[in-house]
Amino acid sequence: MNYKTLTLLLGLATHTSLQAEEMMHHEGHDMSQTGEMSEQAAMVMTKGVITRLDEGRGKVGIKHEAIENLKMPPMTMVFRVANPAQLQDLKVGDAVRFHAENPDGKPTVTTIQKQ
Numbered sequence: 001m002n003y004k005t006l007t008l009l010l011g012l013a014t015h016t017s018l019q020a021e022e023m024m025h026h027e028g029h030d031m032s033q034t035g036e037m038s039e040q041a042a043m044v045m046t047k048g049v050i051t052r053l054d055e056g057r058g059k060v061g062i063k064h065e066a067i068e069n070l071k072m073p074p075m076t077m078v079f080r081v082a083n084p085a086q087l088q089d090l091k092v093g094d095a096v097r098f099h100a101e102n103p104d105g106k107p108t109v110t111t112i113q114k115q
């Protein structure tokens with residue numbers, strides 16, 4: 001199985017489970033506390049090390065630990081970057097913390113920072 005096929009299958013599998021999880025995520029919550037608490041839950045940061053940078057195409061390779069919000073095991077993979085300007089001060093080998101989402105089945109880093 002090649003890398004693109006594996007990435008596509010992981011994306012499809014996580015997309016369906018994420019939809020179900022998001023629907024259940026709000027059941028039983030005291031909605032008066034949703035402000036700061038739900039923002040923190042949504043912004044789970046994951047540790048990783050940059051293995052590849054492609055600022056021109058807005059992509060970054062990261063060897064990462066498990067990504068809890070995407071239910072993804074530790075691996076090395078390439079992500080799209082929501083804002084390619086976030087890659088400007090980074091280089092291969094940098095330890096980072098990042099948040100990724102999976103819009104349209106395409107794993108995308110929405111926030112990234114050096115550790």
